[in-house]
């Protein structure tokens with residue numbers, strides 16, 4: 001859904017600074033994540049994109065400033081309840097179970113095998129692989145299994161750190177299609193991406209970071225760095 005006019009934010013950052021030891025990771029960032037839209041974080045390597053993403057469900061804490069989810073500051077939420085609603089899929093897949101079906105059931109033990117198969121199929125993975133050992137998955141397959149495991153718990157907000165970095169064109173298309181469907185169904189999705197073409201394909205809203213500062217924001221066609229490459 002394109003963002004127009006004054007979109008209602010699901011998450012807001014107000015004057016957020018993150019400092020670790022003597023390093024300033026983010027500096028006085030104020031921005032909004034619109035509800036029911038795909039927001040993409042772009043910027044050069046080391047700009048602070050992953051740090052900003054991780055702030056949104058308290059995998060990082062601000063040194064100064066505040067992050068608000070659905071109108072309440074994050075520390076006012078029970079952290080586990082928050083992370084069920086605002087779920088993050090990291091760039092590096094971490095699989096915890098031996099069997100693929102058990103992996104998908106980590107957040108939802110009652111997940112039916114048929115629903116697990118449908119989730120896998122949606123992400124371009126063979127649906128009949130429930131008994132497969134997770135140790136046999138390729139990097140790209142593991143990345144999508146982590147996404148499927150998160151989707152099984154039906155979060156309201158999905159945070160994706162470079163979700164297609166290990167994928168070929170076919171799998172990338174499957175993941176981008178799923179992102180579009182989730183947004184069409186009302187989910188708010190925040191994606192870190194280095195791929196300019198991908199940003200143009202999926203973004204309703206773009207936040208541009210450079211050296212820990214927010215230097216631009218708006219729709220993809222208004223961001224000049226997307227015309228030059230990010």
Ligand SMILES: Nc1ncnc2c1ncn2[C@@H]1O[C@H](COP(=O)(O)OP(=O)(O)OP(=O)(O)O)[C@@H](O)[C@H]1O
Nearest residue numbers: 020021023025043044045046047048049050051052
């Ligand atoms: N705990 C930490 N202590 C000190 N510096 C850190 C810490 N975590 C990250 N950094 C540094 O902060 C900067 C921002 O890191 P971040 O991972 O957010 O950037 P990024 O934009 O996601 O980069 P990339 O595109 O390469 O993944 C980097 O220079 C990184 O080395």
